[in-house]
Amino acid sequence: xxxxxxxxxxxxxxxxxxxxxxxxxxxxxxxxxxxxxxxxxxxxxxxxxxxxxxxxxxxxxxxxxxxxxxxxxxxxxxxxxxxxxxxxxxxxxxxxxxxxxxxxxxxxxxxxxxxxxxxxxxxxxxxxxxxxxxxxxxxxxxxxxxxxxxxxxxxxxxxxxxxxxxxxxxxxxxxxxxxxxxxxxxxxxxxxxxxxxxxxxxxxxxxxxxxxxxxxxxxxxxxxxxxxxxxxxxxxxxxxxxxxxxxxxxxxxxxxxxxxxxxxxxxxxxxxxxxxxxxxxxxxxxxxxxxxxxxxxxxxxxxxxxxxxxxxxxxxxxxxxxx
Amino acid sequence: xxxxxxxxxxxxxxxxxxxxxxxxxxxxxxxxxxxxxxxxxxxxxxxxxxxxxxxxxxxxxxxxxxxxxxxxxxxxxxxxxxxxxxxxxxxxxxxxxxxxxxxxxxxxxxxxxxxxxxxxxxxxxxxxxxxxxxxxxxxxxxxxxxxxxxxxxxxxxxxxxxxxxxxxxxxxxxxxxxxxxxxxxxxxxxxxxxxxxxxxxxxxxxxxxxxxxxxxxxxxxxxxxxxxxxxxxxxxxxxxxxxxxxxxxxxxxxxxxxxxxxxxxxxxxxxxxxxxxxxxxxxxxxxxxxx
Amino acid sequence: xxxxxxxxxxxxxxxxxxxxxxxxxxxxxxxxxxxxxxxxxxxxxxxxxxxxxxxxxxxxxxxxxxxxxxxxxxxxxxxxxxxxxxxxxxxxxxxxxxxxxxxxxxxxxxxxxxxxxxxxxxxxxxxxxxxxxxxxxxxxxxxxxxxxxxxxxxxxxxxxxxxxxxxxxxxxxxxxxxxxxxxxxxxxxxxxxxxxxxxxxxxxxxxxxxxxxxxxxxxxxxxxxxxxxxxxxxxxxxxxxxxxx
Numbered sequence: 122x123x124x125x126x127x128x129x130x131x132x133x134x135x136x137x138x139x140x141x142x143x144x145x146x147x148x149x150x151x152x153x154x155x156x157x158x159x160x161x162x163x164x165x166x167x168x169x170x171x172x173x174x175x176x177x178x179x180x181x182x183x184x185x186x187x188x189x190x191x192x193x194x195x196x197x198x199x200x201x202x203x204x205x206x207x208x209x210x211x212x213x214x215x216x217x218x219x220x221x222x223x224x225x226x227x228x229x230x231x232x233x234x235x236x237x238x239x240x241x242x243x244x245x246x247x248x249x250x251x252x253x254x255x256x257x258x259x260x261x262x263x264x265x266x267x268x269x270x271x272x273x274x275x276x277x278x279x280x281x282x283x284x285x286x287x288x289x290x291x292x293x294x295x296x297x298x299x300x301x302x303x304x305x306x307x308x309x310x311x312x313x314x315x316x317x318x319x320x321x322x323x324x325x326x327x328x329x330x331x332x333x334x335x336x337x338x339x340x341x342x343x344x345x346x347x348x349x350x351x352x353x354x355x356x357x358x359x360x361x362x363x364x365x366x367x368x369x370x371x372x373x374x375x376x377x378x379x380x381x382x383x384x385x386x387x388x389x390x391x392x393x394x395x396x397x398x399x400x401x402x403x404x405x406x407x408x409x410x411x412x413x414x415x416x417x418x419x420x421x422x423x424x425x426x427x428x429x430x431x432x433x434x435x436x437x438x439x440x441x442x443x444x
Numbered sequence: 445x446x447x448x449x450x451x452x453x454x455x456x457x458x459x460x461x462x463x464x465x466x467x468x469x470x471x472x473x474x475x476x477x478x479x480x481x482x483x484x485x486x487x488x489x490x491x492x493x494x495x496x497x498x499x500x501x502x503x504x505x506x507x508x509x510x511x512x513x514x515x516x517x518x519x520x521x522x523x524x525x526x527x528x529x530x531x532x533x534x535x536x537x538x539x540x541x542x543x544x545x546x547x548x549x550x551x552x553x554x555x556x557x558x559x560x561x562x563x564x565x566x567x568x569x570x571x572x573x574x575x576x577x578x579x580x581x582x583x584x585x586x587x588x589x590x591x592x593x594x595x596x597x598x599x600x601x602x603x604x605x606x607x608x609x610x611x612x613x614x615x616x617x618x619x620x621x622x623x624x625x626x627x628x629x630x631x632x633x634x635x636x637x638x639x640x641x642x643x644x645x646x647x648x649x650x651x652x653x654x655x656x657x658x659x660x661x662x663x664x665x666x667x668x669x670x671x672x673x674x675x676x677x678x679x680x681x682x683x684x685x686x687x688x689x690x691x692x693x694x695x696x697x698x699x700x701x702x703x704x705x706x707x708x709x710x711x712x713x714x715x716x717x718x719x720x721x722x723x724x725x726x727x728x729x730x731x732x733x734x735x
Numbered sequence: 736x737x738x739x740x741x742x743x744x745x746x747x748x749x750x751x752x753x754x755x756x757x758x759x760x761x762x763x764x765x766x767x768x769x770x771x772x773x774x775x776x777x778x779x780x781x782x783x784x785x786x787x788x789x790x791x792x793x794x795x796x797x798x799x800x801x802x803x804x805x806x807x808x809x810x811x812x813x814x815x816x817x818x819x820x821x822x823x824x825x826x827x828x829x830x831x832x833x834x835x836x837x838x839x840x841x842x843x844x845x846x847x848x849x850x851x852x853x854x855x856x857x858x859x860x861x862x863x864x865x866x867x868x869x870x871x872x873x874x875x876x877x878x879x880x881x882x883x884x885x886x887x888x889x890x891x892x893x894x895x896x897x898x899x900x901x902x903x904x905x906x907x908x909x910x911x912x913x914x915x916x917x918x919x920x921x922x923x924x925x926x927x928x929x930x931x932x933x934x935x936x937x938x939x940x941x942x943x944x945x946x947x948x949x950x951x952x953x954x955x956x957x958x959x960x961x962x963x964x965x966x967x968x969x970x971x972x973x974x975x976x977x978x979x980x
Contacts, residue, residue: 181537183544229717229720229721230720235536235537236479236481236536236537236540237680239481239537239540240481240672240676241676241720243483243668243672244669244672244673244676244716245713245716247664247665247668247669247672248669248673248709248712248713248716249713251665251669251709252709252713255708255709305848306844306848306849307837307840307842307844307849307853308842308843308844310826310830310833310834310837310842310849311834311837311842313823313825313826314823314826314834317823317824317825317826318821318822318823318824320785320805320821321817321821321822321823322806322834323804323805323806323809324783324785324805324806324809324814324815324817324821325806325809325834325835325838325889325893326806326809326810326838326839326893327806327838327842328806329806332842335843364664365664365668365669366664369544369548372541372544373544373545376541408556409552409555409556410552410553410556411552412548412549412551412552413548413549413552413553413556415548416544416545416546416547416548416549416552417545417549419541419544419545419548420528420542420545420546420549423532423538423541423542423545424528424531424532424542427538
């Protein structure tokens with residue numbers, strides 16, 4: 122497939138994605154699909170940011186929701202305290218707060234590897250969660266932060282379901298482009314180097330600790346933006362946004378989709394959203410076990426399809442082609 | 445703060461520390477032997493509490509629950525280890541991931557079977573009173589928890605140092621592969637270790653129930669969060685690490701909550717951060733190859 | 736170029752280096768030989784900054800580098816080829832070399848694809864070590880000998896002033912050994928090389944001077960001819976002057 126053709130197709134897909142509410146309106150009056158897709162895209166942005174760490178840099182973080190939550194709270198609180206709802210300000214606050222938190226936590230965790238790194242990120246993120254849960258004065262504590270303002274850009278109000286979706290979709294396309302560009306850049310290649318053989322990278326002259334820290338902060342910032350979008354979508358921030366459950370969710374999404382690929386986190390969010398939103402409506406109401414189903418699917422992938430859906434797809438494609 | 449209050453809070457800190465020890469020791473044991481961080485440990489803790497709930501409902505006996513819950517968890521551990529972990533031998537990160545999946549399943553099923561409301565379990569008759577202590581009255585049960593924690597620590601220490609099993613464990617913590625080469629059935633060893641860790645978590649669930657209640661979310665708070673903080677601070681894989689960590693985190697958390705209230709967790713954060721900066725493997729931990 | 740003074744390194748109770756001192760002037764090719772366990776690899780690792788010494792000092796071009804990390808030393812012009820192959824397995828030969836080329840410029844360029852000059856330089860380096868035509872091959876698919884050639888390419892791509900080679904011909908067939916040896920022999924004379932070797936033929940072909948280590952100490956230091964005739968060296972090798980490969 123010639124590059125120009127591929128680019129045209131991708132651009133067309135992106136446009137179709139962003140304008141989804143408009144061309145789907147005839148058969149989508151309840152906006153169920155729009156909301157579902159919107160939330161899936163927020164998860165996709167979140168997962169893409171985590172994949173920078175897990176898939177590219179080889180840093181398995183189980184505390185990524187701390188930055189998602191921080192961004193969500195920052196957007197909501199900035200809107201309320203600064204009496205503004207202008208997106209550049211609130212999104213900027215979200216990115217800034219998430220980045221700072223990622224810097225603080227990053228400095229502490231970046232020198233560890235593998236399982237120890239995983240545990241440290243988990244423990245530190247849980248502490249952030251607990252602070253959010255108990256600091257009622259600032260975050261609303263266990264009641265959460267309600268009354269998150271309407272996102273505005275100049276005079277355009279993005280809080281209608283359609284426009285909110287468009288905002289999320291555009292951010293998703295931007296995030297996907299960013300990750301795609303990163304993967305092909307010297308930076309992305311250096312991250313892979315750190316993942317594959319950190320000792321050798323240091324022997325080549327790379328300051329690997331700083332590389333990992335930069336990846337950690339970058340990933341945290343993007344997660345913060347995803348969190349802000351989530352806050353605007355639901356007009357509400359709960360402490361659970363920063364909790365272990367949310368970190369696990371993102372991790373599951375990345376792994377099940379296929380770590381280290383662009384399509385992985387995206388496919389993963391589609392599957393996870395399906396399990397969380399669509400499956401419950403297929404089961405009897407009293408049987409609320411979507412989390413258990415997610416857990417089982419995750420176990421199955423870890424045991425039998427570690428490379429995720431994208432990896433499976435590639436394997437099948439290669440096998441078919443060699444016939 | 446009056447002296448009586450300080451004393452009371454000190455006892456609270458100690459009883460919390462004792463609880464933390466019972467909880468964290470299982471996590472530390474499994475890691476020391478198998479290099480697996482069992483992230484379903486909090487779920488095991490939660491399951492222990494809920495099983496105790498049912499046993500007490502059925503039989504009225506707290507003591508029976510204290511036997512039944514660890515037993516039930518041990519059985520679960522014996523099933524899960526060969527099912528999930530054995531085929532991932534050597535892939536430590538994946539083993540951890542699989543325990544995450546198990547945790548998701550267990551917690552959701554608990555909610556489905558027992559409901560998602562807040563429940564409670566009272567201390568057994570005999571331990572549910574208060575005792576006159578310096579400057580006031582203090583719940584007997586909390587004193588029991590302290591005593592139990594100390595007794596367990598001593599018992600584990602004795603087993604660890606003086607028995608054949610303890611020797612196997614110590615050897616396994618050093619080099620499990622070597623044990624296999626020497627003819628020890630490592631499959632059985634790992635399964636029983638995992639089961640023991642699960643049983644300890646379940647035991648902690650029962651004992652903690654009268655103090656912390658039984659409710660959704662207990663698998664992470666206090667379950668997993670506190671066990672992880674204890675072992676990160678105290679040092680992973682060693683008994684003394686679990687003791688040191690619990691003795692440090694228990695009182696710190698209690699006093700933190702009294703002094704700083706809303707942001708007491710910041711105190712814990714500060715301790716964790718300090719320890720990590722000074723000694724990344726925890727106070728009494730061992731350096732491990734972690735990939 | 737390299738000055739080592741009273742270097743000591745112990746691992747628990749085992750003393751690997753027991754007061755090693757040597758001087759390698761600019762542009763010299765120094766071989767370090769000795770029986771197994773003499774401390775050769777430890778010496779290289781200390782020079783490279785992978786292990787810190789328990790005593791002594793290392794200077795590079797007059798500058799004390801004893802406390803510097805390996806990546807800092809790399810930026811000062813030190814390149815290290817490991818005893819066991821240490822490459823980036825899922826990457827192609829070209830990407831492996833490109834990482835080394837790019838290291839100079841720093842990795843914080845987020846949006847542009849690697850400049851074509853980088854790939855051109857990588858390909859040139861690969862051709863130089865005899866891997867022309869194998870640029871796109873993933874490391875996993877390369878033979879052992881090819882991987883060692885790639886290692887050399889990666890190290891050279893760092894444009895080093897000093898090259899540390901730890902048993903570069905280990906595990907190679909005579910043909911491969913000869914190829915690597917000629918490659919190293921043909922390198923720029925301005926490059927200072929320290930090479931640990933067991934194969935005496937390689938040593939005699941390449942080395943200007945030879946340092947002999949035994950149990951962590953220098954027992955002989957001279958030209959290849961001097962060392963060849965040194966009785967102590969013979970004793971230490973149990974009478975064998977040719978290596979057991």
